[in-house]
Amino acid sequence: GAVVSQHPSRVICKSGTSVKIECRSLDFQATTMFWYRQFPKQSLMLMATSNEGSKATYEQGVEKDKFLINHASLTLSTLTVTSAHPEDSSFYICSARLGGNTEAFFGQGTRLTVV
Amino acid sequence: GDSVTQMEGPVTLSEEAFLTINCTYTATGYPSLFWYVQYPGEGLQLLLKATKADDKGSNKGFEATYRKETTSFHLEKGSVQVSDSAVYFCALESSYKLIFGSGTRLLVRP
Numbered sequence: 001g002a003v004v005s006q007h008p009s010r011v012i013c014k015s016g017t018s019v020k021i022e023c024r025s026l027d028f029q030a031t032t033m034f035w036y037r038q039f040p041k042q043s044l045m046l047m048a049t050s051n052e053g054s055k056a057t058y059e060q061g062v063e064k065d066k067f068l069i070n071h072a073s074l075t076l077s078t079l080t081v082t083s084a085h086p087e088d089s090s091f092y093i094c095s096a097r098l099g100g101n102t103e104a105f106f107g108q109g110t111r112l113t114v115v
Numbered sequence: 116g117d118s119v120t121q122m123e124g125p126v127t128l129s130e131e132a133f134l135t136i137n138c139t140y141t142a143t144g145y146p147s148l149f150w151y152v153q154y155p156g157e158g159l160q161l162l163l164k165a166t167k168a169d170d171k172g173s174n175k176g177f178e179a180t181y182r183k184e185t186t187s188f189h190l191e192k193g194s195v196q197v198s199d200s201a202v203y204f205c206a207l208e209s210s211y212k213l214i215f216g217s218g219t220r221l222l223v224r225p
Contacts, residue, residue: 004158034212043119044204044215093158095213104213106151106158 002028004096006107013084013114021079021110023094029074030096034104035067038091050077084114117142117209121216124202128195128223136190136219138179138205146207148172148181148188153202153218162190162203195223 003026013019023033032051036044050056050071058064066088068080077096081088093109122137140148147166151159163172168183177192188205200223205216 006158032211036215041123041217043217044213046212046214049212095159103161106160108156108158 002026002096002105004030004094004105004107006094006110008110009108010111011113013112015085015114016083018080018082019084019112021081021092021094021112023077023079023096023107025075025096025105028096028098028105030077031074031099032097033071033077034095034097035069035077035079036093036095038093038109044093047079081112084112086114088112089114117146117207117214119205119207119214119216121203121205121219123217124220126219126221128221130197130223130225131194132223134190134192134195134199134221136203136205136221138188138190138216140186140188140205140207142186142207142209145183146209148179149206149208149213150177150179150188150190151204151206151215153204155201159204195221197223197225199223 005024007022035047038044047062048056048058050069052074056069071077095104095106097104118141149164150162152162153159163174165172165181171180179190202218202220204218206213
């Protein structure tokens with residue numbers, strides 16, 4: 001299957017700083033990318049959906065100004081956690097699909113720890 | 116809203132044992148249903164899917180049947196291997212978005 005690369009796999013940052021997570025589709029053009037957050041022993045919770053060249057659509061309860069999503073090209077989407085706090089510590093996962101009803105491919109996830 | 120409930124783990128089995136991981140869903144309409152697998156250090160991979168009632172998805176010896184009457188999509192394998200040790204996620208698709216269960220960790224001992 002297609003490859004989605006997520007970077008970094010782990011990051012530790014200080015409270016109050018911002019951290020950027022990248023999600024790249026390596027061998028296909030992803031018209032749509034999704035960002036998920038996973039708490040221990042819980043489901044992957046969809047945070048937002050982004051389409052190339054347009055603003056992301058956030059799920060209810062997700063702070064747009066806190067979690068900035070940019071999908072500037074067909075192969076790259078970024079999630080920036082701004083002014084991070086310990087409660088933002090979590091596992092963040094991206095997925096990408098060619099479009100519409102096609103299969104979604106997932107990155108390996110990013111473990112964020114805010115200290 | 117739509118949701119997926121799957122059995123809590125971990126599930127620990129001996130090699131060649133029979134596996135069942137239960138999954139039930141709540142949804143309006145008839146969504147597509149999926150099982151994803153996540154091996155250690157890797158991203159989620161699609162294991163199998165079913166798009167309508169009574170469909171059976173299968174892959175790598177795993178099977179799951181879309182049961183509309185019981186709103187279930189249980190994952191089964193007749194004889195597990197150590198290499199099947201992973202976390203398994205049940206999911207449904209609603210408006211092109213995937214809604215996941217909480218995942219079930221499977222540990223297969225030699």
